[in-house]
Amino acid sequence: MAALGGVAALAISTGGCTLIQQAQTGLTVSGAADQLLSWEGLSLQATLDATPDEMYDYLLRMASRDGGPEPSMDEARLLADMELLAVIGDPEREIRMKDRENADPLAGAVALNFGGLDAVGVKNILGRTFVRVSVDTVVRDVYQGDEAANAEAAHFLRDAGALPDSLRVARGALRGEWVEIDPYQYDGYARAVSEHTVLGEREAEVFAAAMSDGGNTLDPAGQWRFAADLGSALRSGATLRPAGQERGADVVEVRLPAGQAQRALSPLLTLLTEQGARFGLPPVFHPPADPDEEVSARLAIRNGVLSEVTFDLGQFGGAGAGELPLRMTLTGGSAIGLTPPPENRDVLTPQDLTVALMYLETQREIRAENPERANIPGPLQP
Numbered sequence: 434m435a436a437l438g439g440v441a442a443l444a445i446s447t448g449g450c451t452l453i454q455q456a457q458t459g460l461t462v463s464g465a466a467d468q469l470l471s472w473e474g475l476s477l478q479a480t481l482d483a484t485p486d487e488m489y490d491y492l493l494r495m496a497s498r499d500g501g502p503e504p505s506m507d508e509a510r511l512l513a514d515m516e517l518l519a520v521i522g523d524p525e526r527e528i529r530m531k532d533r534e535n536a537d538p539l540a541g542a543v544a545l546n547f548g549g550l551d552a553v554g555v556k557n558i559l560g561r562t563f564v565r566v567s568v569d570t571v572v573r574d575v576y577q578g579d580e581a582a583n584a585e586a587a588h589f590l591r592d593a594g595a596l597p598d599s600l601r602v603a604r605g606a607l608r609g610e611w612v613e614i615d616p617y618q619y620d621g622y623a624r625a626v627s628e629h630t631v632l633g634e635r636e637a638e639v640f641a642a643a644m645s646d647g648g649n650t651l652d653p654a655g656q657w658r659f660a661a662d663l664g665s666a667l668r669s670g671a672t673l674r675p676a677g678q679e680r681g682a683d684v685v686e687v688r689l690p691a692g693q694a695q696r697a698l699s700p701l702l703t704l705l706t707e708q709g710a711r712f713g714l715p716p717v718f719h720p721p722a723d724p725d726e727e728v729s730a731r732l733a734i735r736n737g738v739l740s741e742v743t744f745d746l747g748q749f750g751g752a753g754a755g756e757l758p759l760r761m762t763l764t765g766g767s768a769i770g771l772t773p774p775p776e777n778r779d780v781l782t783p784q785d786l787t788v789a790l791m792y793l794e795t796q797r798e799i800r801a802e803n804p805e806r807a808n809i810p811g812p813l814q815p
Contacts (some may be wrong), residue, residue, distance in 0.1 A: 495750060
């Protein structure tokens with residue numbers, strides 16, 4: 434939610450500047466933002482607009498400057514393919530974003546993919562936390578699994594589907610369905626997946642990390658305060674000017690001090706860094722060397738609606754950092770459903786997760802001894 438608030442404030446709160454009202458396009462940022470917020474939800478899709486080779490060059494430059502480890506092409510590929518989707522909105526789908534007040538409840542969700550299906554997802558709805566981890570997607574898209582690894586992932590999903598109804602919540606979690614968790618039980622979830630390595634060490638780390646994300650309770654009032662404070666700062670230092678048209682959209686350039694841009698983008702950049710670190714990826718954001726140096730962002734207004742914000746992260750890196758455009762696509766509505774799963778499910782417990790993983794370990798041992806018995810589920814006493 435803070436990530437969305439920061440980007441929205443970067444684009445929206447500058448709408449009070451008189452310069453934008455003089456733009457020849459006749460469109461104002463404030464009006465475009467108003468149209469965007471006329472929905473009951475807001476979705477932001479963030480990607481790094483670079484090829485793997487361009488990403489590798491950027492990472493290498495930053496590593497050389499900061500004395501960090503040399504990046505790998507696998508890391509560059511993953512960052513180039515990474516797509517983060519963040520959503521906030523009214524859980525009852527009744528109140529428009531621009532009509533909301535501090536006391537109104539908000540729901541939020543985040544999903545991450547690497548050029549394919551979502552690998553992980555987390556959503557918080559009226560104090561309840563739901564997670565989803567797609568093990569086969571993690572193996573295929575993230576770790577570029579070979580034929581044997583993909584086959585093992587397929588066996589894992591098939592065996593998980595054979596778990597009894599007494600373990601239906603754990604069964605759903607292991608098969609990549611949305612399940613409700615207790616964020617205060619993170620240590621228990623982490624122990625379960627670390628002690629039973631049927632998931633594989635790296636996949637287990639991803640699964641445990643997804644459980645921990647739900648512990649970051651969303652504070653709608655705090656996010657609105659953040660956006661309001663940021664808006665005041667931006668109004669005092671940002672300037673805008675029309676920058677022509679591009680792909681059917683009117684483009685507006687926003688110029689502001691690097692320190693203020695960092696404050697606006699920090700929640701989103703933190704989210705990108707945290708999600709990437711889960712997969713062992715290096716950070717792409719580095720604080721600006723000179724907070725007073727002027728940087729720029731580009732806003733795209735399509736059919737009177739704010740649709741895109743682009744910011745070159747290389748501007749924070751100083752001379753020689755290269756370019757790394759961060760592209761943020763904004764749409765009205767909820768790209769991730771901000772509702773609980775359709776079925777009335779129980780909360781996943783560490784105990785059920787432990788029993789389910791023990792069962793799957795047994796199935797893998799049976800397969801190793803006699804592949805012909807792999808599809809025959811054995812007895813289980815949870």
